[in-house]
Amino acid sequence: MHLVCLSLHHMKIPYANFEQFRFKEPSEFYNLSNLKECVLIQTGTRVEVYVLIADKEKVDSLLLLFSKNVLEKDLFEIYFDRDAVVHLFRLVGSIESRVLGETYIPMQVEAAFRLAKEKSAVGGYMDLLFNSAIQVSKRVRLETKIEGSIAIKDMAVKYILEELPTLKGKTVVLLGTGLAGRKVAKALLKHDPELIIVNRNYDLGVRTAEEIGGTAVRYEQLGEVLSEADVLICATLASHYRVTPNMITSLNRSSPLLIVDVSPFGNVDPAVVTLPNVILKDGELRKAIEENMELERAEVSKVEKIIEEEIEHLNDLLREKQLTPIKYIYFFALALAGFW
Numbered sequence: 060m061h062l063v064c065l066s067l068h069h070m071k072i073p074y075a076n077f078e079q080f081r082f083k084e085p086s087e088f089y090n091l092s093n094l095k096e097c098v099l100i101q102t103g104t105r106v107e108v109y110v111l112i113a114d115k116e117k118v119d120s121l122l123l124l125f126s127k128n129v130l131e132k133d134l135f136e137i138y139f140d141r142d143a144v145v146h147l148f149r150l151v152g153s154i155e156s157r158v159l160g161e162t163y164i165p166m167q168v169e170a171a172f173r174l175a176k177e178k179s180a181v182g183g184y185m186d187l188l189f190n191s192a193i194q195v196s197k198r199v200r201l202e203t204k205i206e207g208s209i210a211i212k213d214m215a216v217k218y219i220l221e222e223l224p225t226l227k228g229k230t231v232v233l234l235g236t237g238l239a240g241r242k243v244a245k246a247l248l249k250h251d252p253e254l255i256i257v258n259r260n261y262d263l264g265v266r267t268a269e270e271i272g273g274t275a276v277r278y279e280q281l282g283e284v285l286s287e288a289d290v291l292i293c294a295t296l297a298s299h300y301r302v303t304p305n306m307i308t309s310l311n312r313s314s315p316l317l318i319v320d321v322s323p324f325g326n327v328d329p330a331v332v333t334l335p336n337v338i339l340k341d342g343e344l345r346k347a348i349e350e351n352m353e354l355e356r357a358e359v360s361k362v363e364k365i366i367e368e369e370i371e372h373l374n375d376l377l378r379e380k381q382l383t384p385i386k387y388i389y390f391f392a393l394a395l396a397g398f399w
Contacts, residue, residue, distance in 0.1 A: 061114065062188075064143035065121055066107045066136040070298065080106050080125045080134075085171070089178040092124055096182045098175040098189060102167050103260045104156070104296065109143065111184060144188065144373070148366040151196040153205050154359050161296065161323075162206070162238050165196040166266060183380065191373045198365050205358045211347055212242040215319050218340040219247065219290060222317050226250035229289040232257060234281070234301065236267045239321040239348070240294020245271040247290075255288070257281050286310045293320045293327050300328040307331055323348060 069077040081101055082088045088099045088108070096111040110121060118137060125135075138146045149155040151165045172189040175181045181189070199205055223229060231252045233244045244254055254273030257280070258264035264275035276284060285291060285307075295301045302318065317338045320327040325345060332339045 060111050062109065062140050062143045062184075063112055063118060063121070064107060064109050064136075064138040064146055065118070065125070066138065066146065067105065067125070067134055068136075069104045071134050077106075085174055086178065088124065089175070089180055094180065096185045097180050098171055098185060100168055100171040101260075102164060103258070103263070107150075109147065109185070109188070111182075141370075144370060145366065147188070147192050148195045148369060149362075151192045152199045152362045152366055153196075154362050156296075162200075163236050163263060163296075165193075167260075167263060168196075169193060170262070170266065184377075187373060187376050187380065191369055191376070194372075195366060195369045198369070199362050202365065203358045203361045205355055205362055206238060211239045211321055211344065211351060212246055214344050214347055215239070215243045215292070215321055215340070216246045218344065219243075219317065219319060220250070222338060222340075223289065226252040226290075229253070230255065230284070230287055231290040231292065232281075232284055232288045233267075233273070233292045233294060234258075235293065235295030235297075235322065235326075236260075236263050237294035237296050237322060239323075240292050241267060241271055243292055243294075243319070243321060244273065248272050252290070255284050257284065282306075282310060285316070286312060288316060289314075291316060291318045293318065293322050295322050295326045296324075297322070297326050298324060300326055302327040302331060304328060304330050304334055307334055307337060312336055319344070321348065323352065 067077070067080055071077075082099070085099050085101060094110055098109045100107040106125065108121065112118070112121070122135060146155065151168050153161055153164065156164060168189070172181070172193075175185070226247060227250065229252045231244065231247055231254050233240050233254065233256045236256070236258050244256070248254060248271070256264045256268050256273050256275045257278055258267065258275070259278050261275065261277050268275040291302070293302055301322075302320075307316070313336065315336045315338060317340065318327055318331065319340045321344065325341070327339060327341070329339070329341070331337050
């Protein structure tokens with residue numbers, strides 16, 4: 060048996076094309092696949108599946124589940140065995156994506172694992188693998204500063220309260236669910252605004268609302284909620300501007316809108332400041348975000364050490380549990396031979 064991970068990131072293709080590879084509902088994947096041990100992970104920027112397969116030739120049939128009967132093999136990164144484990148652990152350790160330190164992917168990995176268990180798609184090996192991944196995520200949060208150490212949250216809250224000393228009765232929109240944005244929104248809640256969370260992945264928006272408070276709405280309602288909002292916190296993880304002059308102009312607003320951009324790569328077009336009734340706060344905040352990213356990069360080696368330790372611990376668990384049926388013998392043979 061082999062562990063295989065098929066991974067597709069939206070940076071590989073235009074986002075509209077990427078959407079075609081996503082299942083509308085993860086349950087659809089489990090209904091179609093009939094795979095005995097598998098976990099599907101879908102975020103706003105990636106689609107991944109972890110599967111135990113009898114031989115590597117089965118990969119093409121797995122790819123067809125995503126690509127609508129057209130084999131798009133070159134678009135997917137394909138990891139086998141130890142490489143698949145390392146990739147998963149780097150993912151939950153927040154060092155595999157462009158945005159170091161973000162916690163939304165570990166959250167979604169845990170949610171995906173729970174759903175796979177509900178769908179009876181998790182056996183002994185996947186259970187050990189994903190619980191080990193969750194342990195990696197916990198250790199990384201506790202033992203490293205991969206989330207950065209500069210208080211972006213405090214700076215952003217200060218800027219907002221300078222412009223709007225009273226938030227009671229005001230509407231704050233959190234666009235995206237990046238870590239810094241979640242922290243800012245949570246800190247603002249003590250000032251009693253109405254908090255609305257908008258994310259392309261509605262399920263993640265709902266989970267964020269449960270985590271910090273507020274109400275999640277679907278991405279299609281963004282224009283509606285921004286038309287009445289007083290504050291927009293941009294916390295997306297996109298590689299392009301998500302808030303543009305055209306977008307703001309289309310709202311036909313007559314009252315001021317305060318925009319605070321805490322997204323890692325700057326997802327608010329600076330040209331929005333040329334519009335009437337728009338106040339954009341970035342400047343020193345953008346400089347602090349960039350400094351934080353430097354600090355996070357310095358922590359990568361610590362995360363990698365944790366990953367190696369947890370791979371060794373996983374090996375120990377595989378030996379100890381002596382998993383059955385016979386399909387697991389392959390993994391024990393690798394572990395005992397020192398390949399894991």
